[in-house]
Amino acid sequence: MDRIRIIGGRPLHGEIPIGGAKNAALPLMAAGLLTDERLVLTRVPRLADIVTLGDLLAQHGIAVEKTDAEGRVLSLGGAITNTEAPYDIVRKMRASILVLGPLLARCGEARVSLPGGCAIGTRPVDLHLKGLEQMGALIELEGGYVVAKVRGRLKGATIIFPMVSVGATENLLMAASLADGQTVLRNAAREPEIIDLCHCLTAMGARISGIGTGELVIEGVERLHGATHAIIPDRIETGTYACAVAIAGGEVLLRDARMDHLGAVARVLEEAGIAITELPEGVRVQRRNGLHGADVMTEPYPGFPTDMQAQFMALMTVADGASMITESIFENRFMHVSELTRMGARVNVHGASAIVRGVPQLAGAPVMATDLRASSSLILAGLAARGETVVSRVYHLDRGYEDVEGKLSAVGARVERLKD
Numbered sequence: 083m084d085r086i087r088i089i090g091g092r093p094l095h096g097e098i099p100i101g102g103a104k105n106a107a108l109p110l111m112a113a114g115l116l117t118d119e120r121l122v123l124t125r126v127p128r129l130a131d132i133v134t135l136g137d138l139l140a141q142h143g144i145a146v147e148k149t150d151a152e153g154r155v156l157s158l159g160g161a162i163t164n165t166e167a168p169y170d171i172v173r174k175m176r177a178s179i180l181v182l183g184p185l186l187a188r189c190g191e192a193r194v195s196l197p198g199g200c201a202i203g204t205r206p207v208d209l210h211l212k213g214l215e216q217m218g219a220l221i222e223l224e225g226g227y228v229v230a231k232v233r234g235r236l237k238g239a240t241i242i243f244p245m246v247s248v249g250a251t252e253n254l255l256m257a258a259s260l261a262d263g264q265t266v267l268r269n270a271a272r273e274p275e276i277i278d279l280c281h282c283l284t285a286m287g288a289r290i291s292g293i294g295t296g297e298l299v300i301e302g303v304e305r306l307h308g309a310t311h312a313i314i315p316d317r318i319e320t321g322t323y324a325c326a327v328a329i330a331g332g333e334v335l336l337r338d339a340r341m342d343h344l345g346a347v348a349r350v351l352e353e354a355g356i357a358i359t360e361l362p363e364g365v366r367v368q369r370r371n372g373l374h375g376a377d378v379m380t381e382p383y384p385g386f387p388t389d390m391q392a393q394f395m396a397l398m399t400v401a402d403g404a405s406m407i408t409e410s411i412f413e414n415r416f417m418h419v420s421e422l423t424r425m426g427a428r429v430n431v432h433g434a435s436a437i438v439r440g441v442p443q444l445a446g447a448p449v450m451a452t453d454l455r456a457s458s459s460l461i462l463a464g465l466a467a468r469g470e471t472v473v474s475r476v477y478h479l480d481r482g483y484e485d486v487e488g489k490l491s492a493v494g495a496r497v498e499r500l501k502d
């Protein structure tokens with residue numbers, strides 16, 4: 083298994099290109115199931131999760147072709163020949179559940195393995211299933227699989243989510259696009275990735291209003307057609323590299339990043355003492371003086387994202403004063419704490435909150451990645467630490483960050499991948 087070695091202590095200067103958003107790309111690929119025609123996605127990031135969803139679509143019968151030399155353009159198309167999403171693929175990536183709504187809407191049936199446990203929380207899919215049932219689906223659980231059927235087309239319905247769910251909003255949005263009649267999704271997620279999906283579905287012929295708000299109204303159509311869509315830049319990759327500059331010092335242009343997608347992240351980083359400027363070509367991040375402690379609580383967009391919590395905690399371990407970090411989305415997303423502690427961080431967890439007391443410097447150590455965002459937080463800590471940090475179990479990182487070692491080395495960090 084590969085590891086990443088970091089020698090800390092170098093400020094970062096230059097430019098880091100921000101790729102297409104993983105969490106936008108995955109539902110957009112699932113949307114390829116909604117039509118027989120070609121859906122062409124550009125600015126596709128080269129990540130393990132994209133390969134996994136490509137494998138899943140391929141076994142549903144969809145041809146997934148890379149149509150450029152770099153592999154950043156994917157062309158999806160073809161008839162669905164199999165409506166089963168097997169455990170072997172779904173267990174690798176929970177986002178596989180996103181094929182359920184499209185398969186059911188297109189084929190009237192789907193058999194999708196239930197995603198199992200996950201490192202960051204229990205992550206049930208009850209909201210996806212209840213919403214589809216409200217649209218007329220009959221759903222049973224059989225041998226670890228969700229078996230869903232509908233006679234004729236799904237029917238429009240008014241669905242009020244008891245909590246905001248990105249995945250459930252996406253699944254039902256896709257299903258509703260091909261349903262009979264009007265669907266209203268209340269308390270829908272408003273993440274930029276949802277807006278991106280709405281724009282792509284609209285380009286495919288879907289009729290959606292309320293885009294960007296918590297109430298989406300979808301007038302179902304009988305069929306959708308092909309389209310070409312450019313995936314939005316990854317706001318979590320952007321936030322992660324902004325934290326890298328903040329923790330290591332220096333000034334970096336995050337090329338193609340979008341300030342308007344950063345939500346609370348930009349404001350919190352400014353509070354911590356980081357200058358963030360929107361430019362036509364991206365976002366410039368600069369650390370001028372010291373770092374100050376700042377409190378955050380994770381919330382649905384535009385609040386502070388749970389996917390930035392671990393990275394922000396790494397930053398706060400070397401800030402002046404204390405900060406309180408509260409995780410309100412997932413119940414087990416503090417696994418990076420014990421690894422950061424091995425590097426000299428002072429963090430106490432009390433239930434859903436962690437108190438971080440800044441220390442002058444971290445010390446490099448061998449540490450282990452436990453999930454995707456925890457992995458990137460350990461790399462950030464390594465950038466600020468004295469001496470050598472080696473992060474193992476890097477396969478978590480490869481699910482969601484393209485070429486971290488290349489991007490950070492190009493701005494002056496000493497980061498390399500050790501191949502086993």
Ligand code: EPU
Nearest residue numbers: 105177205206207208209210246247248249250411412454
């Ligand atoms: N929830 C339920 N029932 C459901 C669905 C969700 O109780 O049927 C709960 C979850 O357990 C959680 C909360 O609702 O406590 C929010 O979960 P959500 O459904 O919004 O998360 P998701 O769609 O499974 C996506 C991202 C995650 C990101 C979350 C929150 C993708 C592929 N994944 O997950 O990304 O943390 O939204 O923003 O878009 C990551 O990239 O590292 C990652 C984990």
